[in-house]
Amino acid sequence: MDLFSRSWTALRAAVGGLSGDDWERPSGCAGWLVRDLVCHLVIDAQDVLITLVTPADAEPTADAVTYWKLVDPPTGDDPLDALIPRLAAAYGDPSLLRFHFDDVGSAAGRAAELADRDLRVSTQDMVLTAGDYLSAYVMEWTLHHLDLIAHLPSAADPPPETLAAAREGLEKIAGAPFPASLSDKDALLIGTGRRSPTEAERAALGELSAELPFVLG
Template sequence: MDHFVRSWAALRAAVADLADEDFARPSGCAGWLVRDLVCHLVIDAQDVLITLVTPADGEPTADAAGYWHVSDEPPTGADPLDALTVRLAAAYGDPALLKFHLDDVGSAAGRAAGLADPARRVATQDMVLTAGDYLAAYVLEWTLHHLDLTAHLPHVPGPPAAGLAASRALLAEIAGGAVPESFTDTDALLVGTGRRAPTAAERAALGPAAAKLPLFLG
């Protein structure tokens, strides 16, 4: 729960400190500007609020790792929701409006997460998870998107170290094996999710694990 709250707070703070011109820069999400990424974060925050107030009966059908849909193909941008996100982001016009909406909805999502019972079962995407596992899955979401935010904005502070470590551990669970310790947490996440290609030395260090990566998560 702490990882979620801290990772989300750090990401929102990074967005709040962006200059207006930063919103027109590319992000680490292929085909998305920073403004598109921030608009996606607003939608994510809404999803968190909806899920945390959607109780479920029965046993959990997924944990934090099982929450993720894994593909070996990168996103094409043809997904209707991806296209809608770009249109919504453009409609904001003034970056200050986008910042305000993220702060408004995002703060509420952070408070709801802090108040949630980790053992309570919630429903989302035809799955039942404990609230704790659902929020643990979102630590990876926040951390990856924080890296996306800073991909072309080196002056913007990156994600918290604890969130990076927790995200790396969850990615290893999803992948069925850990990235070698020679990789930093950031490099393990970037290479493991296809946000950058491994160097020759990194590919050699990966060994047989290179055949399993990258994983495209959705």
Template sequence: MDLFSRSLGELLDVVERLTDEDFGRPSGCAGWLVRDLVCHFVIDAQDVLITLVTPAPDEPTHDAVTYWRVAHEPADDPLSALTVRLAQAYGEPWMLKFHVDDVGRAAQRAAGLAAPDARVRTQDMVLTAAGYLGAYVWEWTLHHLDLVAHLPRHAGPSAEALARCREVLEQIAGTAFPAGFSDTDVLLVGTGRRAPTAAERAELGELEIPFVLG
């Protein structure tokens, strides 16, 4: 749960330092500008706030790993186009920066107040609060990489967050990625954000990639 708050905080700190020009640059999410990705953070933070106040009496059905649905081909996401239109509606970058900081810091505070073993419901799943927030470490970390993909002057995710997300992807894959892959390479190649080099492809062997998590 602490890693959730730290990874979200690091992400929000980068957004705060973005220039107006940065918002018009491409992100690591195919088809999305930085502006669109930051708008997605607003929606994610709202989801966190909603879920943490949606208690469930049932036993947990999922955890921080099984929360993610896995495919090997991207699926059509109707919310993607909506996110782009919503991002455009903000008009000025400062409006979007203000909103994402407002709801993002609120999500941080809510996470700090949540009981780790409290059960919450989201998307027909029941998780402990700790499991749910643990799942979101993946979301913040991968999208932090997306945010700085074409903005090299900004810092990327922490080593701790990258290592944790590598563990998640390896649990999903059912095998470890080659030791020569950095944690960042594992996430970028494993999710199809970067094509493997010929040497990397040889090291990966028969491991099927990318893993599209949603």
């Protein structure tokens, strides 16, 4: 819960720091500008709100790690992926997008703080405790924070503790640890295909390099 709040607060602060041409810069999500990514984050925040008020009576079928599934790399053909840039462009003035994001994002943050961690919730045909669901989103917020600042060199990185938690989660998904020589940030970027490893990094990864990238969905 604490890591959810830290990662979400940091990401919201990074969006709050956007100005001028920042909105039109590429993001770390292929084919999306920064404004497109922020529009996606509005939808993510809505998903948090919806899930936290969708209780389930069944036993949990997933946890913070198994919530994530390995999927094929995006091709750009997914209807939702294509819809996001159109939605983002419809805002026109980025200040309107910022306002909507801050409004919905604040509500999602408050809902997370108030949530009973033991409450069972339902999302995407899965049942999780609210605590596990919010823990899973530490990965989402941390990776998208890295996406947001990919071409904003003066922007702050995600908090060290959330980078470490996201790395730990990715290693559990991968079924193997990343080399200690890789920083948490580099392990996440390389592990999820956000950048290619150098020859030295590939050598350090060993057999794990053949399994990259781990694309989460």
